[in-house]
Amino acid sequence: MFFRSKTPAIESYASLGVDLHSHLIPGIDDGAKTLEESLVLIRRMVDLGFKRIYSTPHVMADHYPNTREGILRGMEGVLRGLNGIPIEFGVAAEYFLDEQFEELLQKEELLTLPGKRVLVEMAGVAPAHNLLDTLFRMRTKGYKPLLAHPERYPYYRRDFKALERLKDFGCEFQVNLLSLAGHYGSTIQEQGFKLIKHGMVEFLATDMHSEQHADKLKEALGDKRIQKVLEKKFSNGSL
Numbered sequence: 483m484f485f486r487s488k489t490p491a492i493e494s495y496a497s498l499g500v501d502l503h504s505h506l507i508p509g510i511d512d513g514a515k516t517l518e519e520s521l522v523l524i525r526r527m528v529d530l531g532f533k534r535i536y537s538t539p540h541v542m543a544d545h546y547p548n549t550r551e552g553i554l555r556g557m558e559g560v561l562r563g564l565n566g567i568p569i570e571f572g573v574a575a576e577y578f579l580d581e582q583f584e585e586l587l588q589k590e591e592l593l594t595l596p597g598k599r600v601l602v603e604m605a606g607v608a609p610a611h612n613l614l615d616t617l618f619r620m621r622t623k624g625y626k627p628l629l630a631h632p633e634r635y636p637y638y639r640r641d642f643k644a645l646e647r648l649k650d651f652g653c654e655f656q657v658n659l660l661s662l663a664g665h666y667g668s669t670i671q672e673q674g675f676k677l678i679k680h681g682m683v684e685f686l687a688t689d690m691h692s693e694q695h696a697d698k699l700k701e702a703l704g705d706k707r708i709q710k711v712l713e714k715k716f717s718n719g720s721l
């Protein structure tokens with residue numbers, strides 16, 4: 483005789499279905515370096531249970547001066563390489579909130595996730611200059627700001643209320659699954675779980691850059707706390 487556990491073990495991220503943050507366009511940021519590597523990582527995403535992914539190259543004046551055209555060109559290359567890999571593949575961008583972002587916001591159409599969501603990130607040392615003004619300008623242009631990995635910013639760990647203010651301001655939050663897996667250390671891990679516990683997180687995403695990340699994400703599926711989180715409802719599937 484054997485006993486079956488009440489709920490089956492979670493073996494993939496299929497309950498999320500859609501990933502909205504990764505670095506899989508080859509050779510334009512700190513993610514995949516070649517098309518071959520991109521395709522390896524995309525296959526790993528399929529194995530992890532994702533059906534659709536939006537890859538989001540960094541757009542950061544100082545380090546990754548990517549353009550809308552360059553990113554779309556990169557996407558075309560990946561689409562041509564997919565060759566039957568069962569995944570829907572699209573792009574947006576991870577915009578660093580610097581002066582260039584202000585210019586882009588004035589001058590051109592940003593690369594967005596569905597719902598005109600714009601994925602943004604900031605520096606580790608302090609919140610972006612004029613952050614609330616920038617978020618306001620984004621909203622007036624019809625964009626919906628989505629803050630990447632709020633759990634990773636040290637100043638928001640010291641000032642949780644400031645994160646609550648961003649939320650009140652209409653900013654959505656995306657927590658990295660890699661944070662919950664402890665990939666960036668236990669402080670960031672706990673902040674990720676805290677944000678989820680407070681109901682402040684709309685989206686979970688991989689932020690995948692490498693095979694090492696894929697390994698970590700696979701391993702994390704065995705973690706009880708992550709399994710519990712994956713039983714919750716997030717907005718990934720609504721994209």
Ligand SMILES: [Fe+2]
Nearest residue numbers: 503504576689
């Ligand atoms: Fe990222």
